[in-house]
Amino acid sequence: xxxxxxxxxxxxxxxxxxxxxxxxxxxxxxxxEIKGIIGPNGAGKTTLFxxxxxxxxxxxxxxxxxGRDLIGMRPxxxxxxxxxxxxxxxxxxxxxxxxxxxxVGCHSQTxxxxxxxxxxxxxxxxxxxxxxxxxxxxxxxxxxxxxxHETGTNLPYGQQxxxxxxRALASRPEILLLDEPAAGLNQYETGELxxxxxxxxxxxxxxxxxxxxxxxxxxVSDEVVVLxxxxxxxxxxxxxxxxxxxxxxxxxxxxxD
Amino acid sequence: MAGRKASRxxxxxKEEPLKRAxxxxxxxxALVTGFILLVPAWAWLLPGDVIHMxxxxxxxxxxxxxxxxxxxxxxVGYAGQISLGHAAFFGIGAYTTAILCxxxxxxxxxxxxxxxxxxxxxxxxxxxVPVLRLKGHYLAMATLGLGEIAxxxxxxxxxxxxxxxxxxxxxNVKVSQxxxxxxxxxxFDTDLKLFFLVWVLAxxxxxxxxxxxxxxxxxxxxxxxxxxxxxDAMGVDTSRQKTRVFxxxxxxAAFGGAxxxxxxxxxxxxxxxxxxxILFITMVxxxxxxxxxxxxxxxxxxxxxxxxxxxxxxxxxxxxxxxxNFSNYSLMLYGALLVVFVMxxxxxxxxxxxxxxxxxxxxxxxxxxxxxxxxxEGH
Numbered sequence: 001x002x003x004x005x006x007x008x009x010x011x012x013x014x015x016x017x018x019x020x021x022x023x024x025x026x027x028x029x030x031x032x033e034i035k036g037i038i039g040p041n042g043a044g045k046t047t048l049f050x051x052x053x054x055x056x057x058x059x060x061x062x063x064x065x066x067g068r069d070l071i072g073m074r075p076x077x078x079x080x081x082x083x084x085x086x087x088x089x090x091x092x093x094x095x096x097x098x099x100x101x102x103x104v105g106c107h108s109q110t111x112x113x114x115x116x117x118x119x120x121x122x123x124x125x126x127x128x129x130x131x132x133x134x135x136x137x138x139x140x141x142x143x144x145x146x147x148x149h150e151t152g153t154n155l156p157y158g159q160q161x162x163x164x165x166x167r168a169l170a171s172r173p174e175i176l177l178l179d180e181p182a183a184g185l186n187q188y189e190t191g192e193l194x195x196x197x198x199x200x201x202x203x204x205x206x207x208x209x210x211x212x213x214x215x216x217x218x219x220v221s222d223e224v225v226v227l228x229x230x231x232x233x234x235x236x237x238x239x240x241x242x243x244x245x246x247x248x249x250x251x252x253x254x255x256x257d
Numbered sequence: 258m259a260g261r262k263a264s265r266x267x268x269x270x271k272e273e274p275l276k277r278a279x280x281x282x283x284x285x286x287a288l289v290t291g292f293i294l295l296v297p298a299w300a301w302l303l304p305g306d307v308i309h310m311x312x313x314x315x316x317x318x319x320x321x322x323x324x325x326x327x328x329x330x331x332x333v334g335y336a337g338q339i340s341l342g343h344a345a346f347f348g349i350g351a352y353t354t355a356i357l358c359x360x361x362x363x364x365x366x367x368x369x370x371x372x373x374x375x376x377x378x379x380x381x382x383x384x385x386v387p388v389l390r391l392k393g394h395y396l397a398m399a400t401l402g403l404g405e406i407a408x409x410x411x412x413x414x415x416x417x418x419x420x421x422x423x424x425x426x427x428x429n430v431k432v433s434q435x436x437x438x439x440x441x442x443x444x445f446d447t448d449l450k451l452f453f454l455v456w457v458l459a460x461x462x463x464x465x466x467x468x469x470x471x472x473x474x475x476x477x478x479x480x481x482x483x484x485x486x487x488x489d490a491m492g493v494d495t496s497r498q499k500t501r502v503f504x505x506x507x508x509x510a511a512f513g514g515a516x517x518x519x520x521x522x523x524x525x526x527x528x529x530x531x532x533x534x535i536l537f538i539t540m541v542x543x544x545x546x547x548x549x550x551x552x553x554x555x556x557x558x559x560x561x562x563x564x565x566x567x568x569x570x571x572x573x574x575x576x577x578x579x580x581x582n583f584s585n586y587s588l589m590l591y592g593a594l595l596v597v598f599v600m601x602x603x604x605x606x607x608x609x610x611x612x613x614x615x616x617x618x619x620x621x622x623x624x625x626x627x628x629x630x631x632x633x634e635g636h
Binding site: 053097117 | 274275465466468469472473474475476477479480483484486487488489490491492493494495501502505547
């Protein structure tokens, strides 16, 4: 039973004052699938990610990740459980090299505190060595292997997005939440991203993909969910969703007959 | 085969910069420590009655402030959490050991210092947990308030602290001054002895701090400084890390304060007022935020500055006697210098100097190349 659902969102509502950013959203995610989440601006996609990662507490509802309720847990605890996100507006760490950014991603996998690191205990040194190796490995995976020692925020925009992805992968997640990873990428870079995502899924990673680039969403997603005004209005295979009259209405604003 | 070999070399080369930077830090630490430990020799060559300042004495103060500033740099420069109240922890360290060692003459002074550190750590934790929920200006205001509360308590808890008269005179105790620091029977009762103690310990604290900065803990602090949301999302327990670095900085400030009490041999609330907190922050800013070496430069510069300003008229022969009390204007000059620093070296002296050095080097190369070209034309 638990094998078929890694993430179970049931009846999640989030009110901001009187405004419902999410209305009774229920969603099930199977392990190893890529689920695309689309919808017009302001549909509640990022709010959903904020609820999943513990940044926002929902007004109502439940989120089960690997059978455990996430509501009330801190963001870092959720990350440690194996769910990590990237941000729509790039949030790289200023003044850090590409490598160091990726190394922060290893934080949840490591333990050394103030005392151990200040004394450079054998354990802390071993960890540091592993962190450097892991960070190099994920940078190589996203194609940033040669830029490890440049300042992260000096990279071209597309590569900054890839660095965010690498930093998330460094935490060895089970679910990856990507918030518009293709925004600002050129066609070539989007193609590479698409290949990368498929590769990650083939390795068993589960991905929730919020994205406006329909070409990308429809080509990599196993299933697509459409949000509009905080509600799920359609859900299904990419083909079904594309032909759903309510989806067309939401996007084009045409009254469905 | 060749490709695999090349990629392995690649990885090895890429790993270098972080390790190289750490080695460079250790080398700098050895050099700076060696240089500072030689200061008494200079002071011997330039006696106080000739240059009108006591270099070793001032350097003891600088060493004491170095503990505070290293801690504040970790808190403010690296983790980005401002504190305008660290004189409070400096004072807690000083008062704890002073009270213990004056009330109970049998109490070991080194244990008094450690007790001061422990008390400050505990209070830092109790205060830090609620206060660090605030950000930016609000945090600045809250810590400023904490500093003021501490000064009022130092002055008003007369039975404990001796009120405004201070310790030991304000207390009903037999000793006429706070005992000198004594470790395993060795008394640190002169400036020179304290100088070596303080700067050797400062080097140790610096070493531990370098290790922290170049580790996952240091990276998590820099990360939450830059983006708390992203640091949270990467699995950093930001509120816990903030509390811990606050406690660490409180303990370092208290360590400096406790040694200060045993050095000055008396204390009163004057030494822990708001302007002292501001001085600490200024040392961090002038030296360079998020730059441990800059902090040391800031400490030494600002500790010497008032003495240099006071000694200045004596250094210039034939100064009219009316200008001999020039030091009355020293605060003005002090303020002006701060404005200049903030305007022209916002990243601190250390970064400013290395930028100036780089500019000078470039300029030198340009001139040399031009001279070379001219020579060539001459032929």
